[in-house]
Amino acid sequence: MKRAAWCLPLLLSACAGPQQSALDPGGSHAQGTANLWWFFSVLLGIIFLLVFGAWLVPLFRRNRGVDSQLLEQTHRPPAATEWTLAKRVGAASGVTVLILFGLLVASIVTGHAVSQPQSRANGMVVEVTGNQWWWYVRYLNDDASRIVVTANEIHIPVGRPVLIRETSNDVIHSFWVPGLQGKTDLIPSRVTTQWIEANQAGRFRGQCAEFCGLQHAHMALWVVAEPEDKFESWMNNQLKTAVPPSTPDQVQGQQIFLNHACVLCHTISGTTAAGQVAPDLSHLASRFTIAAGTLPNTKGNLAGWIGDPQAVKPGNHMATLPLRSEEVQPLVDYLESLQ
């Protein structure tokens, strides 16, 4: 039994993975929240120990001659002692109020700090739109030819503040990348915002934090923080038109894509596929997951996903297509060539 109790903290430590934990901050905003969490935990932990200590002391104290008679008859303290007790309780209550007020101030100060960037200079804006069950991502730019559209993966440069502008196409979702910032709801017909800023390179997993239907649990995203030059080269690649098919298999795969329902919902730039209701696939192979963070982006997973989407994410909105088995390989070949 004791051993089992010792295992509990171990289990807890498993929660704090390097990729999705508010206690493992990758930026100033998440750092603020983490600091507040530690401040609360340590202060309240100490108070907890003090209170329980004060409660335990009389239990283990020597019995001072109160045995057979009822407590209230024998142990009623004299009036002077009662007054002392009243003063002590009053003082403890006052300290409690003060501490609670201090915690309130700390919360408000932190809440204000994490809602703003440290500096707006050199900032950028990324629009995130929630859909059942994936994330539409668009990098806004005054120059329309520099607007990038992607899905489920947000690349940001380290050290630059990024404003996430959020809305939803269907139901309320919530954008939550614990390593960078708290939650913000994505609400249909409204625009909400949050600032994120990474101070170290790395991948941060995010997750929809508002129950949004059957596949809420499989609505994840990744934020990839990388140095400025790497980010620029990623951006320049995303701006390119999708690579045309180069092998006979890929050519056949493209034809299969364009002749099935794929073309009605997805976009591949440079082709007739211009659907707007599903993730843009122009650079599918450059992302490292498919189906909104559900599966690693490999040929096998992609073939399984296309072949039977309802097996991977039951209830999702991707159509099950009447594909013949010999059509799957060329199609996957083509899609995985879209770097």
Add this chain to the structure above:
Amino acid sequence: MRILAALAGLLALTSCKEQRVDVRPSPARLAVFSGAARESEIQPGGSQSQPVVTNPVEGNAYAISEGQRLFNWYNCSGCHANGGGGIGPPLIKQVWTYGGEPANLFDTIIKGRPNGMPAWGGRIPEYQIWQIVAYVRSLNNLEPRTATPARADTLETRPGTIQNEVKGVTK
């Protein structure tokens, strides 16, 4: 007496059947075939009977709701609006030029019709066409009321023009 009534109520609840939602279409419903209904009553050599093709998802609330989503996703609403018509004819009406039975609607979607209705056959899987058929019929109260939602499952509102400008931020 009250206890008896409560017990009777509980018993009645057991007769409620949750509608089974099969999100995974059966392989037989993936193929795209064409021609569900005969277009003419007259047949040479005496009329032959033809099996009546029925909608496999008729009266299924999930299918109607999916049909509504697909109606927008595949841009049926681009011409028919939300059933009131625009570039295309209205879909809430009494008289159907090409028939209003499920099989007729299925054919209309698969084959297209003159003067602008595109042929969707070969593009979208059969089970989705039946879902759209169920939705279009629900617009005309031809599906059971219990399966037809009073409103969409999702909010249809969109944000107004999204303004790119954020004070003090260069992009």
